[in-house]
Amino acid sequence: MEYVEYFRKFPDAYAKVVGGFDRKRTLTAYLLESGVLDGAASVLSIGPGDGAVEVELMRKSNLHLGFVEPSKLFYDQCLAGIKAAGFEERITEACNASFQDYESSESYDVVLSLFSWFALGFDRDMLEKALRCVKPGGRLLICIQAESSPSTLISAASRSDGISLTSEALSRWASEEGFAHRYEVYHGLVPAEQYLDDGGLTEAGRDLVSFISATLWEDIPSALKQTALKAMQDANDGTHIDLAGGCLIFDA
Numbered sequence: 001m002e003y004v005e006y007f008r009k010f011p012d013a014y015a016k017v018v019g020g021f022d023r024k025r026t027l028t029a030y031l032l033e034s035g036v037l038d039g040a041a042s043v044l045s046i047g048p049g050d051g052a053v054e055v056e057l058m059r060k061s062n063l064h065l066g067f068v069e070p071s072k073l074f075y076d077q078c079l080a081g082i083k084a085a086g087f088e089e090r091i092t093e094a095c096n097a098s099f100q101d102y103e104s105s106e107s108y109d110v111v112l113s114l115f116s117w118f119a120l121g122f123d124r125d126m127l128e129k130a131l132r133c134v135k136p137g138g139r140l141l142i143c144i145q146a147e148s149s150p151s152t153l154i155s156a157a158s159r160s161d162g163i164s165l166t167s168e169a170l171s172r173w174a175s176e177e178g179f180a181h182r183y184e185v186y187h188g189l190v191p192a193e194q195y196l197d198d199g200g201l202t203e204a205g206r207d208l209v210s211f212i213s214a215t216l217w218e219d220i221p222s223a224l225k226q227t228a229l230k231a232m233q234d235a236n237d238g239t240h241i242d243l244a245g246g247c248l249i250f251d252a
């Protein structure tokens, strides 16, 4: 199943599981506190999904935003969210297209790909294209699941193609290709009880595993259920599970 098709097919499941990640709070805090947006007046988001993080960033700053989102559903949600928050005048461009098909004469202080580089992978042309969208002195940040995230083990067994990319693998590849960058970890901390209860997975935990593996819970092989449970248990520090992301930061 193609990645975009996957999100089109399961939008409700996506909204449910991604809401549980609490990215709006944790990822926005990371982006604002890490300094990556310091001095930035404009941001391009590649694959904003429902745009929750982007709206929150706009709320907490004066940023102008452009976005490119291939899913019509997410494109509409993102646009509606920005309008509902009263930030419509700060939209520089809204493109209902894949990044591959995106064409623009705009450039941005910061380009963000938040958990969307799965769709672009080890593609030199796409990385160069993303860097061309950055103004001189600006930066590109690509954040994607880290090896330590329990979602990595589960997505390795997913029926959905192309979602097993990790930040470490992307960072190694980018270095080998000669793209200098910094690497930072974003901690997506979720309360452990959201996914784990006495010896098993909660309903939200099962939803997450089903979603990432693109398989109804009852159809998931028991070996994968065990792998998923162990991945969640191993990632539990006693209070939280860290759906960690690695962030590659390229200066333009």
Ligand SMILES: C[S@@+](CC[C@H](N)C(=O)[O-])C[C@H]1O[C@@H](n2cnc3c(N)ncnc32)[C@H](O)[C@@H]1O
Binding pocket: 003, 004, 007, 018, 023, 046, 047, 048, 049, 050, 068, 069, 070, 071, 074, 097, 098, 099, 100, 113, 114, 115, 116, 119, 120
């Ligand atoms: C895992 S979601 C992440 C959404 C949001 N950035 C977040 O962190 O919650 C991946 C997003 O990338 C989008 N996407 C998929 N293929 C894409 C492509 N070729 N170009 C740009 N975005 C893409 C999907 O439609 C989806 O909105």
